[in-house]
Amino acid sequence: MTLVEICADDPGGEVQAEQGGAGRVELCAVAASGGVTPSIGTVEQALEHTGLPIQVLVRPRPGDFVHDRYEVDLMCRDIAWLRRLADGHPGRLGVTTGVVTPDRRVDRAGLARLVDAAGGLPVTFHRAFDDCPDLPAALADLVAAKIRRVLTAGGPGRAHDHVPELRALVSAAGHDLEILAGGGVRSDHVAQLVAATGVSQVHLRAQAPSSRGYARTSADLVAELVGALRGMPVKH
Numbered sequence: 301m302t303l304v305e306i307c308a309d310d311p312g313g314e315v316q317a318e319q320g321g322a323g324r325v326e327l328c329a330v331a332a333s334g335g336v337t338p339s340i341g342t343v344e345q346a347l348e349h350t351g352l353p354i355q356v357l358v359r360p361r362p363g364d365f366v367h368d369r370y371e372v373d374l375m376c377r378d379i380a381w382l383r384r385l386a387d388g389h390p391g392r393l394g395v396t397t398g399v400v401t402p403d404r405r406v407d408r409a410g411l412a413r414l415v416d417a418a419g420g421l422p423v424t425f426h427r428a429f430d431d432c433p434d435l436p437a438a439l440a441d442l443v444a445a446k447i448r449r450v451l452t453a454g455g456p457g458r459a460h461d462h463v464p465e466l467r468a469l470v471s472a473a474g475h476d477l478e479i480l481a482g483g484g485v486r487s488d489h490v491a492q493l494v495a496a497t498g499v500s501q502v503h504l505r506a507q508a509p510s511s512r513g514y515a516r517t518s519a520d521l522v523a524e525l526v527g528a529l530r531g532m533p534v535k536h
Contacts, residue, residue: 302494302529303501305355305480306522307331309338310507313517314346314354320506320522325350326396326424328357331505335359337378347389355424356382358397358414365428367399372410375399379417386421394421396451398428405432406441415445422448424480430456435465436472443476451503453483459502460489466497487525494529502529 305324306317309331317325328335335357346354358378360371379395386393395418399410425447432438454462459481470479482503506522507515
């Protein structure tokens with residue numbers, strides 16, 4: 301079965317994700333602005349309320365993915381806190397983060413600091429990857445940095461608009477790095493996306509409007525997407 305990672309920025313969203321059949325959660329805050337680092341309480345609560353693996357977004361602000369030394373230092377401090385928290389929850393926590401240079405290449409020096417701060421925690425490089433004009437070179441940088449996986453649509457915009465690029469990334473990554481397809485993923489085309497690209501995992505928000513004035517993660521929407529993938533083999 302293809303693994304489904306749900307991005308949740310609402311309290312209890314991780315519970316809805318698990319009830320819907322997701323295999324992993326990414327926690328963030330203010331997802332509508334691209335997402336930033338969630339609060340300490342958000343992460344602690346999610347660990348208590350779900351048994352799913354949890355990736356925590358570490359991003360100090362909205363906007364671009366070019367981070368100066370002060371921002372990278374802040375990100376390292378947040379990751380160090382997550383690492384300490386992970387000591388009491390073996391195998392539960394990972395980090396989703398990323399940093400690029402002004403000329404839109406992987407910031408290898410900045411990334412090395414982030415990976416070092418993470419210790420052995422799994423690190424996902426987020427969609428800053430899709431800002432890079434040379435994706436094969438960026439992928440090679442991530443492999444060299446020992447990144448676990450990369451969240452990508454294969455380019456700017458939606459994943460289903462970049463099927464050839466995603467397929468090429470899956471082939472190039474091999475067993476060195478996991479390709480997590482994200483960007484406009486929906487239940488009506490996810491099976492075709494997986495079949496055409498060979499990705500073994502997908503990422504999305506699955507939220508519905510609520511009477512409280514903000515969108516909330518919906519177990520029904522998660523289950524709808526999981527159902528669309530049912531019966532498809534996991535790629536290795």
